[in-house]
Amino acid sequence: MKNNLETIHSSELKLAQEFLSICDDMNLKCFMIGGTQLGAVRHKGFIPWDDDMDFGMMREDYERFLEETLLNADFTFDVAHYSNGKTLDYPLKIQDKKIMVIDSSTSVEIERPIWIDVFPIDGMPNNLILRKLHQFNLMFLRLMVKYSKFSDNVAVNADINRSLTEKTLIFIGKVIKPDKYLNRDKWINRLDKSLKKFSPHKSEYSVNFMGAYKFKEMFPSFVYEDVIPYKFDKYELLGIENYDIYLSQMYGDYMSIPDMKHRNKHKTELKK
DSSP: OHHHHHHHHHHHHHHHHHHHHHHHHTTOOOEEOHHHHHHHHHTSSOOTTOOOOEEEEEHHHHHHHHHHHTTOOOSSSEEEOGGGTSOSSSSEEEEEEEEEEEEOSSSSOEEEEEEEEEEEEEEOOSSHHHHHHHHHHHHHHHHHHHHHTHHHHSOTTSBOOOOHHHHHHHHHHHHHOGGGTSOHHHHHHHHHHHHTTSOGGGOSEEEOTTSTTGGGGEEEHHHHHOEEEEEETTEEEEEESSHHHHHHHHHSSTTSOOOGGGSOBOOEEEOO
16 A cells, blocks of 8 residues: 555656646646645655645636636646536546546545646635625535535545534435436536635635535635745645644644544555
8 A cells, every 4th residue: 555655646746746837837826735735744745644635726816727728638637627527526636647546435436547636715705694604505505516426426435534414414315315316517506606706815714615624624814825835745835824723723733643543544546
């Protein structure tokens, strides 16, 4: 498994460098978030047992990248987005089709190219009551989107610490198989429209709502706006300057190495 992860890490870093170089050429700001930011702070690189990379872009930059690249076939990497049918996920994926992996985290085993995830950072209403209503609406829409592609997109087999609510919703999904009844395009387009209602540059709070931690990833907007270079393996990658605010809210005592049973295992292996 170690050699398997080392190969995945090396390939993802190369893929990230190619993608970030394009972002630089387009004058777009892309920065580490989630476990990639944690890895940069705690390990100066990948979390040793992690198998993916996560980046964030403010919504305006994210949309500009999509607008200018979805129809561009000149890149060494593949741009996958739900709108071009190359992924069922909402977040943008940057893929390398030369390297295939087997993802067994979902109920249906999937063969897919190696990838990195890029998430949009969206604004939230400044009014507290409107913000709570917006949160409720987004949670409902996200649930409908997840249910509409339950069998091949929800990581029911991943070793992830889940809340009782999440476990209950997954159990219900396994029983009723909701993707047979729900129109995926309808729900993901409604979610997309709602997420883009508020610019992060005009909002007191911004969120990576489509990340694993949902509203635990909502912060004062300056947290996402202020970025600095970090050492990551043999490279320098932009990351969140106020990392203590960010990582403390996301992970608690983030500098402590978790027990084996609390480590997220995504069940991704190289195709043999």
